[in-house]
Amino acid sequence: MIDFGFGVNTARAINMDTNDLDTAREIFDRLPDLQTCIACGSCTATCTAGAITSFNFRKVHTLVRRGEYGEAYAEMSKCMLCGKCRLVCPRGINTRGVVMLIKKKLGDY
Amino acid sequence: MKVTVIGGGVAGIQTALALKGLGLKPVIIEKEDTLGGKLRGWHKLFPTMTPVGEVLEPLLRELREQNIPIMASTEVLGIETDGVITSHGKVESRATVVCSGFDLFDATLKEEYGYGIYDNVITSADLERMMNNGKVALVDGTQPRRIAFLHCVGSRDEKVQQRHCSKVCCVTGVKQAIEMRRWFPQSEIYNFYMDIRMFGSGYEEMYRSAQQEHGIQFIRGRISEAAPVPGGKVQIKAEDTLIGRPLKMTVDMLILLIGMTAGCSNSHWAECAGLEQSDSHFMRPLNVFEGNVRSALPNVFYAGTVTAPKTIGESLNEANAVAFRVAEYLKGL
Numbered sequence: 268m269i270d271f272g273f274g275v276n277t278a279r280a281i282n283m284d285t286n287d288l289d290t291a292r293e294i295f296d297r298l299p300d301l302q303t304c305i306a307c308g309s310c311t312a313t314c315t316a317g318a319i320t321s322f323n324f325r326k327v328h329t330l331v332r333r334g335e336y337g338e339a340y341a342e343m344s345k346c347m348l349c350g351k352c353r354l355v356c357p358r359g360i361n362t363r364g365v366v367m368l369i370k371k372k373l374g375d376y
Numbered sequence: 377m378k379v380t381v382i383g384g385g386v387a388g389i390q391t392a393l394a395l396k397g398l399g400l401k402p403v404i405i406e407k408e409d410t411l412g413g414k415l416r417g418w419h420k421l422f423p424t425m426t427p428v429g430e431v432l433e434p435l436l437r438e439l440r441e442q443n444i445p446i447m448a449s450t451e452v453l454g455i456e457t458d459g460v461i462t463s464h465g466k467v468e469s470r471a472t473v474v475c476s477g478f479d480l481f482d483a484t485l486k487e488e489y490g491y492g493i494y495d496n497v498i499t500s501a502d503l504e505r506m507m508n509n510g511k512v513a514l515v516d517g518t519q520p521r522r523i524a525f526l527h528c529v530g531s532r533d534e535k536v537q538q539r540h541c542s543k544v545c546c547v548t549g550v551k552q553a554i555e556m557r558r559w560f561p562q563s564e565i566y567n568f569y570m571d572i573r574m575f576g577s578g579y580e581e582m583y584r585s586a587q588q589e590h591g592i593q594f595i596r597g598r599i600s601e602a603a604p605v606p607g608g609k610v611q612i613k614a615e616d617t618l619i620g621r622p623l624k625m626t627v628d629m630l631i632l633l634i635g636m637t638a639g640c641s642n643s644h645w646a647e648c649a650g651l652e653q654s655d656s657h658f659m660r661p662l663n664v665f666e667g668n669v670r671s672a673l674p675n676v677f678y679a680g681t682v683t684a685p686k687t688i689g690e691s692l693n694e695a696n697a698v699a700f701r702v703a704e705y706l707k708g709l
Contacts, residue, residue: 281616283625288564295591302587305572306596306618329618332593358584 286334385413387680394699481530542635
């Protein structure tokens with residue numbers, strides 16, 4: 268078959284109808300504070316890992332909250348648990364707890 | 377001395393009561409057959425979940441006790457220096473306070489959301505009515521399992537000539553999301569917002585409790601379109617702007633948080649009395665500081681949402697302020 272150079276791309280949209288939201292719900296239930304994130308980005312701005320890698324804590328946990336778990340475990344593994352994000356969070360979210368919980372819940376994803 | 381108060385919503389009622397308290401003789405002109413304005417038909421008030429009757433009934437009772445004359449089912453045709461021309465003849469007065477309020481944004485103008493076309497797309501005002509009637513349900517009578525609220529419908533939107541922020545819809549969205557959580561404890565509730573503007577006392581706390589205690593999920597992004605899917609559900613599309621990817625989901629009920637739009641009679645006042653309007657057609661006060669309840673004409677005053685979107689509390693405050701300004705003006709005559 269002649270290769271015309273075309274392919275079928277997978278849809279980029281976050282599909283809330285097909286995503287498994289149960290795991291996300293289990294995470295909220297354990298740490299309801301995570302829901303209070305106002306996306307200020309302080310955590311990411313001060314992140315030690317984020318300064319030297321592409322790790323973006325705010326974005327990764329937002330993806331997890333939408334049921335997008337791919338790479339979340341690998342991403343969260345970049346975290347060194349220094350806890351600076353927790354010091355700067357204006358909502359007082361237990362950010363290290365979020366990292367550990369996501370790794371625990373999504374280890375097998 | 378006689379003062380005409382145009383409009384019998386909360387601003388008009390409180391203005392009349394305050395004028396009476398200062399020894400003046402107010403008369404209320406109301407186009408509907410009952411007083412209470414938009415508050416009538418609303419269920420509970422943010423941020424305290426106060427039932428509307430607790431605010432409205434004492435005001436109406438006081439109005440009756442004070443024997444303030446009311447001309448209901450009366451249209452105002454024009455404002456003059458010595459009075460107001462109405463559909464029931466001229467009312468002579470030395471000053472006029474315009475408390476004619478706002479209109480609710482007509483959600484059918486945002487056709488992409490399918491209000492009035494698809495089942496189960498309703499407005500925040502419809503939801504208040506449902507709650508007042510004691511039954512919140514889908515068109516087929518069943519319970520919604522997934523509910524989405526959309527903020528800023530008819531606000532901050534050039535496409536429908538509504539540049540302004542309607543200010544109260546953000547907190548109304550939070551309040552109604554919490555109420556829906558109480559109606560449907562097992563449901564998923566999402567609020568799609570552009571900015572969350574929690575300007576008032578207790579609002580931010582309410583927002584936080586919606587997130588933390590009631591499990592309401594806030595997604596930053598404006599729904600671009602809604603489409604019907606079989607079974608009376610609605611599919612919505614938005615961008616999750618905090619992630620930077622498009623998002624779609626099917627919901628059982630879509631609630632549009634409609635904004636406050638300028639009263640349709642504003643252009644009429646403006647024309648007949650030579651008064652100015654702002655970009656969004658709300659009446660322009662003399663200035664937004666110490667002249668916030670005065671117009672460019674010395675004998676015409678404003679209180680409440682005739683000049684901009686306001687909360688009930690703010691409208692009541694302006695009603696008291698305007699009475700003071702009117703008394704000051706009449707003393708100087």
